[in-house]
Amino acid sequence: MNWIQVLLISAVLALLVYLLRSRTNAKAKAWVKVGYLLFVITAVYAVLRPDDTTVVANWLGVDRGADLLTYALVIAFVFTTLSTYLRFKELELRYARLARAVALRNARTPEH
């Protein structure tokens, strides 16, 4: 086993442990965890048998497995960026409502 394989697999497993330990009980979060588990299994397999990704890539009309991974990464990155953007907007809105409630409570009226 190469050193890079050891590093990659331990990094992925460490992330898995971190994710499963974070305490959230929402249904949506559960699906995220299931998805993440699948991701980890795929990642470990791809690290151990890199040539198999090329086989999958060829099924899909892509030459190399590495290219396929790059495409997948780009899609995942765009998805993450957008969902983070929307999440930030939502937080911003809540934050604005909180600040507004404080502001309205401390309104000052003129004397004349």
Added chain:
Amino acid sequence: MVRWSESPYTWPHWPAPSNRRGVVLWTSKQRTPPPGNARTADVWIIVPAFNEAQVINTVVRELRSTFPHVVCIDDGSGDGTADIALAAGAHVVTHPVNLGQGAAIQTGVEYARSRPGAGVFATFDADGQHRVSDVVAMIERLRGGDVDIVIGTRFAPSSAGRTPLLKRVILRAAAWLSPASRRLGLTDSHNGLRVFNRTVADNLTLTMSGMSHAGEFVALIDENGWRVTEQPVEIRYTDYSMSKGQPLLNGVNIVFDGFLRGRMRR
């Protein structure tokens, strides 16, 4: 001239200044009766301000010479805008942090609509680019009763030509790019001067905190089916208001936010 009794907006807590029965309206304790009369008593002017200490005094005093109720929303200014506005006779609501003009307008509307007797609401930029006489004319237009909201436009045939060319092109493009704006036939959706009634104020929920609220305002008009019209107004492009104005590049943000709007929970 509509008399108090005929006014569609009644205000039980406020004595009608034009009184026909000779009742004493202002006691000696109230040394200076607020300006205005039955036609302005139910009007609230909403002035969002961020670091406008230089001009806010003049703007508020000018407004107060016609309208008794002015609320200035200090959007987390660090230059004492709030105190100056208060001294000039405005109600002051201070955001603890800077949130953006859209959030300030929403705060102002929420404050004004909670005041007893408020019936007509107007947004008015704090940098002195609007004329009070335009607001008066727009309120007259609203009181006609056939519209819910009147938006100022700087692109009417009578007022065109005074807007700098590049700004004119961008603003026209912004109005044209918005489907709601096109549908409603609006030419200047980013004009800061708007006059609206209780229906609009009660249902207004601006969620875009920054400068994208103008497009959102138009979208809300479209979604809620509020009856809208435009009225020609004049914008005073002073050096000050030009320096305070949003950079034209901000148009990119506005368009982008407009596209993403539907995807957010309110």
